[in-house]
Amino acid sequence: MSEIKIPIGPQHPALKEPESFSLTLEGERIIDAEVKLGYNHRGIEKACESRNYIQDIYLIERICGICSHSHSTCFVQAVEEIAGVEISARAQFIRTIVAELERIHSHLLWLGVAGHEVGFDTLFMYAWRDREAVLDILALISGNRVNYGINTLGGVRRDIDKEQSRKILEIIKQLTERTEYYIKVATNEPTFSGRLSGVGKLSTEKAKELGAVGPTARASSIERDVRRDDPYGAYAQIPFKVITDNHADVLGRTIVRVFELLESYKMLKYLVQNMPEGALTVKVPRRIPAGEAISRYEAPRGEDIHYVRANGTEMPERVKVRAPTLANLAAIREMLRGGFLADFPIVIAAIDPCFSCTDRAIQLVKDNGAETVDWRQLRDYSIDWHKKRGIDLSRI
Amino acid sequence: MEIVWTLLYMLVFPGFLFLTTYGMICEWVDRKLYARFQSRLGPPWFQPEADFIKLLSKEEIIPEAANPVMFRLLPLFALASVLTAFLYLPIWNTAAIYSFSGDLIVVFYLLTIPTLTFFLAGWHSTSLFATLGSVRNVTQLFAYEVPLLISLLGPALLSGSWSLSEMNQFFVERPILLLVNIIGFFVALIAVQGKLERVPFDIPEAETEIVAGSFTEFSGKLLGIFRLAIDLELVVAATLISVVFLGGSFGLHPVLGFILFIVKTLLIVAILALFRTVMARIRIEQMMKFCWRYLAPISLFQLLINILVKAWFL
Amino acid sequence: MKYPGKILPEVLKTAMKPPVTVRYPYERTEIPEGFRGKIHFDAKLCIGCKMCMRDCPAKAVEIEKIGEDKVFKATFYLDHCIYCAQCVDSCPKKALASTPEFELAHYQRDKLADIQK
Known part of the structure; x- marks a missing residue:
């Protein structure tokens, strides 16, 4: 069986919090894993x-x-x-x-x-x-x-x-x-x-x-x-x-x-x-x-x-x-490598992950690639974003 | 007149209407027991019906990459095959509505069709999780199918008939011989748990691993029909075991026989619920090992016993 | 000894006992004594120092003067409040107190501003 890459997360029943893992599989065996952070940065x-x-x-x-x-x-x-x-x-x-x-x-x-x-x-x-x-x-x-x-x-x-x-x-x-x-x-x-x-x-x-x-x-x-x-x-x-x-x-x-x-x-x-x-x-x-x-x-x-x-x-x-x-x-990558696909939920769960507590940074990726924004711009952006959805956060 | 009766058998009793109702009752019993074993309250009696109606009213989403004709037809195939299988099973007496020599094998293969439709459904969804689920579906099929068939062959061999009705009649006349098949009974229970894809053998739809396996892309009516087919499969499997290993209705008065049928199937459903309560899901390779190393030899051993019993006592 | 279904005796025992689920709206558990629910404001004790406003992590409380005579009213934004009861600790005159009231959800947002005089 050839190698396939399956995305686990950011939304997946095994993950109680958003986090992305990209598993490279050969049949049911995991050859490699990639961890992506930053889905729940709260500032x-x-x-x-x-x-x-x-x-x-x-x-x-x-x-x-x-x-x-x-x-x-x-x-x-x-x-x-x-x-x-x-x-x-x-x-x-x-x-x-x-x-x-x-x-x-x-x-x-x-x-x-x-x-x-x-x-x-x-x-x-x-x-x-x-x-x-x-x-x-x-x-x-x-x-x-x-x-x-x-x-x-x-x-x-x-x-x-x-x-x-x-x-x-x-x-x-x-x-x-x-x-x-x-x-x-x-x-x-x-x-x-x-x-x-x-x-x-x-x-x-x-x-x-x-x-x-x-x-x-x-x-x-x-x-x-x-x-x-x-x-x-x-x-x-x-x-x-x-x-x-x-x-x-x-x-x-x-x-x-x-x-x-x-x-x-x-x-x-x-x-x-x-x-x-x-x-x-x-x-x-x-x-x-x-x-x-x-x-x-x-x-x-x-x-x-x-x-x-x-x-x-x-x-x-x-x-x-x-x-x-x-x-x-x-250590997750090391632990996942060589294991079975069936084992990945328990392997990830075994470190007792708290992904949302972990996220300390975020990278804004727009159409033309990554962009750096300063604190004020980010704040204005978020207030604007929420206002469009009827929530006023400018008081906070 | 004949045609009216046939339609009545197929659509009302013991066909579609009765079987769907009873299937949902069995699902409720299963879920309620599972909840009570876990110290939970469990769903109210109408929960399976409510779930089904809710699914019927939901939007159907068919992935662009999927084959829409297959996608729509597969749930119906699954449902039709289990409904057909039920007509060959004796319910309130020892004779089934339709019976011929070799219907045991037909019922067995009609029960295999749902698994194949699950495989095709997953394969045609073209989603990664569904494909993985469908591959697991077939892999698992090879694990439980052989022990299940061999364990069903035991009683058939003893009674010298391949017809379920004749087999039932044989055991009703000699109930003591049911005890010979006790090992086969347990093998069949375990293998059926694999067929129904429930814990510890719910590998093809392991929620935390591959979302919903073959059904990942299914929604609305189509998923509803699949779920219904799985409920019916539970009833058909329970009835099959009850007829083959527990003597079915014992040839009593039809009313008593029917009560006996309900009691026995519910008992089997309860045992299956207990199975899934006390165990964790195993891995596919652990399942292969378990089925081929332990389950298949044990069922062969049962076959050997039956051959010896037949040779010496009958 | 290792055998599958080790938990079976416990499972059968559990099935005999009533479920532990609390059927919430019909059945309630006891609320502990020091529960931190909705805040109660005692206008007679308030001196208007606004320490509660300074320490509130969620900006959920507002003290305003009404009339000339050092009379204050308090507005609690129940949707902002995180029920930490820090205001109760910060208040030098014990004008604020936690109550065991916790069912505060509402369909209208403006009803979530609780004004106490």
Whole structure:
């Protein structure tokens, strides 16, 4: 059979967000893959420059719907570092509790998506059903199921009381049982594990070379975890293991994630039981003194990096976000090559991609080729574009 | 008078009207059970009908590169072949409306025609995803067809007849012999799951891989008819298994026999729904391996048992 | 042990239990205490400092003076609001509060501007 090129995306049932992959096939075998970025550029970094730091927290939080707390914590940490503020231990603990709850809901979500991508919808439904419990507890703590908005400059906005702590422990107990069951199912159901093992191979050397992060790297036996390597929040004070696996395939990534779930339960138990007393917030000036900082954070999908430069005003001068998916995208080509067409959804899903969080730039392609426009032109263009469709955005 | 009865058989009962209604009921049972297994609520009873009516009212889009005549005819071929197949199956008693020696093979091949129309439909759509889907359709056909046929041959061999009605009559007279075919029954169930292209064998229409496979370019009425044909295929396949392996109506009073037919087909639909709940979709090469390495030898083993039983006890 | 259909016992058990789906308009789940819904404005407490307007990330709140006597009205643009409740935190006089009201969709856009006096 001769080579054919098939376009996957920007719209495709396997992709929950727009992204384009061009696969070169020989029969059912993938010979080469090409990744095209930039379908969902939202100009968030630029928008941050025209809002004050408080407003930016909420904007940054909306970079990602799943790891919203990761992005906002990462940003807030950078700003606090520039301002030279040390937040209280209790606030650190609350941030870490929300972070681990977020990791749990993200990993459970991933397990469901992985099931769906290989046609195992029952696992999808069960994992998402159990994930509801985590979302409920997040709503109880923060007032919302997603985009918790718990962070603020200098601490957290809400406390966790005794009743809430009790609920967290109760749900952890219930979820531990469920997760252990899913481990049993995922590793023992031959139709499922048969679809995962040996698929999307990424050797340790290649993973290092391509800069993979998070569970993708850890499944290729690279012990890389910001929580341990460069502790932030309360991670320096709590005992935990970095989960690695040597399968170096999608099964390995699944194993890393499900065992990370178990690890997160243990961490949460420790965090809730050893919560120190203290104030929730410390005062942070509205004008952040000039300076710059880089903040690293272990999001559920891998290392998230934020860079913030302040110039002494209420607004940041520059904000740069490197979402974990960007680091893992380079490895996708390597993982897809030589595999089956049937495996591409699960291989892509295995890095737990967040394409919309990743897009930091866009290239306007007009009839006569690419064109560079400046910020004002682009803004006018977008206001005009929306006005024609009856939406007035000039107020924003 | 003869012609009126023939038309009645073909259009009302047990033909078109009854079969479409029952096919939709079976689809609902299947979807409802699937939902309940997954802790969901599931659709209301009229959902398949509503889906069908909705599809009928939708615009038909035929790709420019496709052959419009083939594109329009293929769904009808699929529907006609399953409808024809049903007329040769005994329903409320042991005798089918039309029966002749060798109708087992005819029914079997009439059931293969839908798969071939899916292949042609995908091939004629000329879209990449549809072409890939149609290639998978045929590849899969080679995997499940042989075990299915061999497993159906087992009972035929035992009864010494190639006619479904005669086979049914034979087993009704000697129900104990149905137990001999138990392995064949399970092989047939699994192979039928492949024929109906459902999880774990829904490879040709794997949504997350190739969108909708052969049906990617189909819309409106044409897709509606294809979906209806798939529903009917489910009923026909369930009836075939019930007649061949479960003794059909057991030669009881027609009313009782009919109730028995409903119970048995729904039971088979439920088992098939359970199959698709508990498994993940496998890859095409895993399916080939599974069918040829395990399913085909097991069905041959069943055939061997039947030959020995026939030689010693009958 | 590895065999296909490992999840079968769980599936059969689930089929016996009632579905977990919440039939939303007829059936409702409990809304948590600190839920961040529509904002309630208490005109008696407002001093017109407009801190809420400064901190709102979505420009969804507007405080205007009505009359001479330091009386204010608040307009909440429910379509702009992201329900982060930052205004509640920013308000120095606790004139704003979150309510559990969340069913705010409307067919007419102008009805989404909620004026509270």
